[in-house]
Amino acid sequence: MKHYLRMELKRAFWNRRLLPALIFGFGLSVWHCFAYIVPLRGWIFAGVYPLSAYNRWLGGEYYSLQSTLFYLLVPIVCALPYGDSWLCDCAGSIGGQAVIRGGKRPFVQTKLLVSFLTGALIAVLPLLFDFALTSAMLPAIVPKAGLGLSPISTKSLLGDLFYAKPFWYVLVYLGINGLFFGSLNTLSIAAGLFTANRYMAILTPFFCYMALHCAGTTIQRFELCPSGFLRPCQQFITTWVILGAEVMGIWSFGVFAAFRYIREEHGMR
Amino acid sequence: MKYRNMIRLILYDIRYFFRQNRWKWLFAFMIHVFLCIRTFHSILFYAGSSDLLSALWQTMGGAREYLLSSDSSFQLPAYWFLFHIYLFFLIGFYPAGELYSGNGQALVRTRTRAMWLISKCISVVVNIVLYYGCFLLTMLIGNLVCGGTVIPRGGIIGLAGIRVAGKSVTELLTAFIFLPVCVSTALGVMQVVLSLFVGPVLSFMLNIAYMTASVFWMKPFFIGNYSMLYRQSWVSGNTNLSVTGGILRCLVLASLSFAVGMLLFQKKDILPES
Amino acid sequence: MILKIENVTKIIQGATVLNQVSLCMESGNIYGLFGRNGSGKTMLMRAVCGLIRITEGKITIDGAQQWKDFSYPDGLGMLIETPVFLPDYTGYENLRLLSCIKKEIKGEDIRKSLIRVGLEPNDKRNTRKYSLGMRQRLGIACAIMENPRLLVLDEPFNGLDADGCEQVKHIILEEKQKGALIILACHNREELENLSDTIYKVEQGRFSTFTDGQK
Numbered sequence: 001m002k003h004y005l006r007m008e009l010k011r012a013f014w015n016r017r018l019l020p021a022l023i024f025g026f027g028l029s030v031w032h033c034f035a036y037i038v039p040l041r042g043w044i045f046a047g048v049y050p051l052s053a054y055n056r057w058l059g060g061e062y063y064s065l066q067s068t069l070f071y072l073l074v075p076i077v078c079a080l081p082y083g084d085s086w087l088c089d090c091a092g093s094i095g096g097q098a099v100i101r102g103g104k105r106p107f108v109q110t111k112l113l114v115s116f117l118t119g120a121l122i123a124v125l126p127l128l129f130d131f132a133l134t135s136a137m138l139p140a141i142v143p144k145a146g147l148g149l150s151p152i153s154t155k156s157l158l159g160d161l162f163y164a165k166p167f168w169y170v171l172v173y174l175g176i177n178g179l180f181f182g183s184l185n186t187l188s189i190a191a192g193l194f195t196a197n198r199y200m201a202i203l204t205p206f207f208c209y210m211a212l213h214c215a216g217t218t219i220q221r222f223e224l225c226p227s228g229f230l231r232p233c234q235q236f237i238t239t240w241v242i243l244g245a246e247v248m249g250i251w252s253f254g255v256f257a258a259f260r261y262i263r264e265e266h267g268m269r
Numbered sequence: 270m271k272y273r274n275m276i277r278l279i280l281y282d283i284r285y286f287f288r289q290n291r292w293k294w295l296f297a298f299m300i301h302v303f304l305c306i307r308t309f310h311s312i313l314f315y316a317g318s319s320d321l322l323s324a325l326w327q328t329m330g331g332a333r334e335y336l337l338s339s340d341s342s343f344q345l346p347a348y349w350f351l352f353h354i355y356l357f358f359l360i361g362f363y364p365a366g367e368l369y370s371g372n373g374q375a376l377v378r379t380r381t382r383a384m385w386l387i388s389k390c391i392s393v394v395v396n397i398v399l400y401y402g403c404f405l406l407t408m409l410i411g412n413l414v415c416g417g418t419v420i421p422r423g424g425i426i427g428l429a430g431i432r433v434a435g436k437s438v439t440e441l442l443t444a445f446i447f448l449p450v451c452v453s454t455a456l457g458v459m460q461v462v463l464s465l466f467v468g469p470v471l472s473f474m475l476n477i478a479y480m481t482a483s484v485f486w487m488k489p490f491f492i493g494n495y496s497m498l499y500r501q502s503w504v505s506g507n508t509n510l511s512v513t514g515g516i517l518r519c520l521v522l523a524s525l526s527f528a529v530g531m532l533l534f535q536k537k538d539i540l541p542e543s
Numbered sequence: 544m545i546l547k548i549e550n551v552t553k554i555i556q557g558a559t560v561l562n563q564v565s566l567c568m569e570s571g572n573i574y575g576l577f578g579r580n581g582s583g584k585t586m587l588m589r590a591v592c593g594l595i596r597i598t599e600g601k602i603t604i605d606g607a608q609q610w611k612d613f614s615y616p617d618g619l620g621m622l623i624e625t626p627v628f629l630p631d632y633t634g635y636e637n638l639r640l641l642s643c644i645k646k647e648i649k650g651e652d653i654r655k656s657l658i659r660v661g662l663e664p665n666d667k668r669n670t671r672k673y674s675l676g677m678r679q680r681l682g683i684a685c686a687i688m689e690n691p692r693l694l695v696l697d698e699p700f701n702g703l704d705a706d707g708c709e710q711v712k713h714i715i716l717e718e719k720q721k722g723a724l725i726i727l728a729c730h731n732r733e734e735l736e737n738l739s740d741t742i743y744k745v746e747q748g749r750f751s752t753f754t755d756g757q758k
Contacts, residue, residue: 020471063341065485069478072345076474196630196671199362199469210351217347218307235342274645281643288629288640370627373594374685377621378644381614538555538595541624 004102008114011085018081018122025070025077025126029133032058032066037137044138048149052141054166055150057134059127059173059232062151070126071227075206078119078181083188083205084198086111108258111189119185119205120178127174142166156234157243173232176243180230183250184209190257212246271380275388278379282392285375286363293359300355301404304328304348305411312415316427319417323426324408325445328352330429331497334487334505345484349497356400356453357476361460362469364389373539386462386534390527393461397453401446431504444501448515452496455519455526456480462530465537492518544570544605544692544724546591546616551600553586553748560586561597562748568726570692573719575735576728577753578745584728585623587750588695591726592621604693620691622699626682630671634681635664638688647689656688657681661710675702683711687718694718694725700734712738 012018037056044051054060058067089095099107143150145163152162162169184205191204209226216224216236223229226246228236287294308327312319332346367375367389379385412419421427424434433441456476463472483493487500487507494500495515502511546568553561560583568574576584589595591602593615602609604616628637638653654664660680670678679702686694696715700708715738719725729735735742744753 061339063337063339063343065343065482068343068345068485069481072481073474073477076470080470199366202470203358203473210354214347214351235344277646278644281640284643285629285640288632291631372624372627373592374621374641375644377592377594377615377619378641379615536596539589540595 004098004106005110005113008085008110009117012082012114012118015081018118021077021080021122022125024073025122026129028066028070029058029126029130032064032130033133033137035066036061036064037134041137049144049147050141051138052143053131053135053138054140054143054162054170055233056138058130059170059177060134062228062231062233062235067231071231073206074123074181075184075209076203078122078185079115079188079202079205081122082115082118083185083202084192085115086189086192087196087198087201090192104262108261112186112254112258115185115189116182118182120182123181124174124178127177131170140167151233151235153237156237157229157240170232177230177232180226180243180247183247183254186254187250190254193257193261208250274380275384278384278388279391279395281375282367282388283395285367286392286396289363289366290359297355297359297400298403298407300351301407304352304404305407307348308408309411309415309417312428318422319412319415320421320426321408321412321417321419322433322441322445323421323428324412324417325405326426326429326431326498328404329445329449329496329498331499332484333499334507335485343485345481346497350480350484352404353453353480353493353496354477356397357457357460357473359400360393360396360457361464361473361476363393364461365464365469368465368539369541372541376539382535383531386527386531389461390458393457394454397457398450401450401453405446429499431498436503440503443512444498444503448501448512449496451516451519452492455492455522458523459526462526462534465530465534489514489518492522495519546693546724547603548587548591549601549603551587551590551597551602553590553595554598560748561590564600564748564750566743566750568724570724571719571722572740573715573725573727573738575739575742576726576745576750577730577732577735577742582745583748583750584745585697586748587745588621588623588697588726588728591616591693592619592623592695594623616693618689618692619695620686620689620693621695622682622686623695623697625675625701626678626685628670628678628681631669633666633668634662634670634673634677634684635666637670637681638685641685642688645689653684653688656684659687659710659714660684661707676704676707679703680707683714687714690721691718691723694723696725697728698730699727700729700731708734 040051040056058070061067086095089098095107143152143163143166150162152159154160156162158169158172161172187205187208188201191201195201213225213227216222222236223238223242224246225236228234229238229243305324308324309319311327312323316323328348329352330346331349332344335341335343376382376385379388420433425432456479460472460476463475467475479491480493483491484497487494487505487510489509492515494510495518498504500507500510501515502508548564548566551561551564552559564587566574576587578584586595590597593609596610604613607613609616628634629640632640634657635653638656639650642648642653657664660683662677662680662684670681673681679699683696683699686696699711699715703711712734715725715727727735727739742753743750
């Protein structure tokens, strides 16, 4: 499995579609910086409290177009490099070749793991880059609670950590983003068992993401909407239970698909 | 002779489209039913009585102008967005899919590439009109079931506070139906043409980004604004977003996309998708 | 029909896939293309079918120039690469759909084409369940169903059993009898020599006449 994992990792990260995926994220980040951060440099001490990078970076606010575009389109972008690999392998002979050499279980485990890693990295790297870029322009001043300058409150997830150690808060929240988008990306692999259309496989994570958003909006439970609660500024506040349930629910599709494939008697699609 | 060939090609496209996208159409119908149930539930809960215009407003209304500030929260109007992106998903994958998955068999049976592209654009327009038709029919049935009227009582769409009394039937039809269809058509043609060159997924993403930018910026360049009833000039008072201007801009965008697409498609090599 | 390929060159991403190709082909003949993988056989077929635009040179059919007077040859039947059809429909339904574009043939003609290639017209199975050989046969049926004047076949024997190969050979000879111009690419030199009136050897985009192993 080690060799197969190495091969799949190379395939996922040494891939011409990875570049446009990263360009999207980094491009939005640079645009955001020029549109919203650069003009603020002369106004850092103009308000009640100095402007802080923690409240102005791409993940720290929810008023800009760039942050909305990022958190809207990142499920598609994450699936671009590797989302259709299962279907391509099944359509060609490489899937069968891998299975007869290594077995079905390592094959499907590797696929899920690599898609998780791809999704996590494509989602997190541009955010890290943006945070670094913003911190280079604005001071990373520890936000002050009670001034109402930040949307994070005590009811928010890790709210206390945000005001005590905001840098760790950002890192932990980016970890949560990585976990969620990585898990979401595994749906593109699982979709390969139910559709022969590679575009459907690539878009399945996005549709799941939108379905959660619509469900939350419909029943007025905005804590279900990942496009809101995944932002470090927490446009919608969620709980650990809901976050865990959504991640587990997403993973269950992947596990179900893997289980079904391994138990299939007639082999590859 | 040429016209007959064209008509045959269009009929082929419509049939092929439906054969390839039956499940997508079924899902579109389910989305319309969901929007209908949710809309009428909301209207009856808050207003007590329903009417067709108020029901259409719930989906087609969109969002008021977004005023950017450090305190503001930019949110997309969920149902308007869902309605449009599903439409783009429905139509956007057809031409590139038919071209590459069929190995060009349909293409070589046409007389010219121009005919092929025209036929694709027309079939996309037909599907857009059918999509809107299906949505309107669903809302109409929902309204009938709820015993609602067409125009709201008192001439005001209660939940939005918009006065429609005094508006002619033509004006209402243009605002509620014709202009959104024009916008979807223009963007649909643009997406279809783009999909042949950058791929269906990227063209879909570009359309989503454009619609999002339309919500963010209330400017005539972003024609998505014309499909939001809140932003049309008769509601918002923004004279830059007039109905006539909207229709003209949609025509220009569709024509430009088609013309550029035609020029590039003539030179394109049809090779298997890698 | 006279098909003239004059000084045709095609360059893709810096690589010359067709290099100053000049050929003259007439109706009622079978022209075989023989060469290694990646030598340019399929590219020439694509160029003749109008699927790709040539960089230099011209292709004319009966004096009419491609891309000036026409885009796709009239009466063209082609099988290039593994044929792909709508997976949720039967073979007959797939061909029926394609035949609606030109509307030159009826359902009965489609049935006859399917029988000619050894497929059952009333088969209720979707093409999703077809084997490679069945899809190949369906692809050939698609190419011959509209009585083509120009028949372009790229590796038509791929995936076929012995009976299937015999059927396809018979079909090719029948089409030749009807006066079609047939361009055939095949890796099996023996088959090619048995069928073709002229064989061209293809090497790195260059075409040369090949007879009995000698240029």
